[in-house]
Amino acid sequence: MQPLQGMLVLDFSTLLPGPLASLILADAGARVVKLEKPGRGDEMRSYEPRLGEDSVNFALLNRGKQSIALDLKAPDALARLRPLLERADVLIEQFRPGVMERLGLGYEAVRRINPKLVYCSITGWGQTGPKAQDAGHDLNYMAETGALSLTGAGGAPVLPPILAADVAGGAYPAVMNILLAVAQRDRTGCGCYLDVAMADNLFPFLYWGLGNGFALGRWPGMADELVTGGSPRYQIYPTQCGRYLAAAPIEAKFWANFCRLIELPEALQAEDAPAEQVKAAVAERIAARPAEHWRQLFAGQDVCCSIVATLEEAAHSAQASARKLFEREVEAGGQRLPALPTPIAPLFRAAQACAGAPRLNETQDPLLLI
Structure with missing residues (x-):
């Protein structure tokens, strides 16, 4: 029943x-x-x-x-x-x-x-x-x-x-x-x-921005916070073949794995490294290889990275089927x-x-x- x-x-x-x-x-x-x-x-x-x-x-x-x-x-x-x-x-x-x-x-x-x-x-x-x-x-x-x-x-x-x-x-x-x-x-x-x-029920999705604004007076703007593009650890990077890599290695362990696999210079891996400089360096490396290279390289590596799928690919994926x-x-x-x-x-x-x-x-x- x-x-x-x-x-x-x-x-x-x-x-x-x-x-x-x-x-x-x-x-x-x-x-x-x-x-x-x-x-x-x-x-x-x-x-x-x-x-x-x-x-x-x-x-x-x-x-x-x-x-x-x-x-x-x-x-x-x-x-x-x-x-x-x-x-x-x-x-x-x-x-x-x-x-x-x-x-x-x-x-x-x-x-x-x-x-x-x-x-x-x-x-x-x-x-x-x-x-x-x-x-x-x-x-x-x-x-x-x-x-x-x-x-x-x-x-x-x-x-x-x-x-x-x-x-x-x-x-x-x-x-x-x-x-x-x-x-x-x-x-x-x-x-x-x-x-x-x-409209009311959209505000919970912006909890982090509301928290920053109400607590610190630091209201988020476009592309200046972690989940809006302000960090190299939460970005969409173009690949050599015209597809895109959605990279979200936020936590330290994921970031370390990601940096090791893409061979990012150690100086750019630090927490205090300039964000724009790091983003540019990561983008350069991702753009040097096709999407399939990154898909295979990151498979099973705990890096929180995905090739951006089309809706057709997602609907017919092994995950959707399973x-x-x-x-x-x-x-x-x-x-x-x-x-x-x-x-x-x-x-x-x-x-x-x-x-x-x-x-x-x-x-x-x-x-x-x-």
């Missing part, structure tokens, strides 16, 4: 943060019902590339869920939803603050129907504060929390390749707090309201592809290896009284 088997989750969200959160809950056994707009549904259905009638993105994020199309502005929407609201354990929404209230589905209204409900709102800026109503995307949250200012190598900030705010700031904290709220409800019998702000990361499948329109790995331990997953993504309004649920 999966840990969340028997849990009913109503998901009013679209695109990424909310759907990923409910996907994680579904992977742990919850029944997830998506409430979508009639005709169009979740906007992500229309994205490219396609898998069956809908997008690959939609299929990856909505595997194993059910779909009901309902106009939330219709006069009878609340009446039709009431049977599901009475039975639901969790509700997830990511509209701007105030939207669910205007629809008659705000927390206070829903709590009167089901006081045990855990109600989770995911937004960029949270329910309060001067930015609460501002539109935003991942890049905006990264920019306004200071994270983006620390990217790059001393020039302009660079576009992050991952959607850290949506996933690590939105979906993951939502799941964490939902599970905490369910555990609390098991003791008290009462549900609660959760305000998950993606961990069975892409063993499960998602199906849509008669087509299958590897499912999105979620951070649920194999112990808690269903035995079923393949699950489908729902077609819009495919769920004929008698509880909706349609």
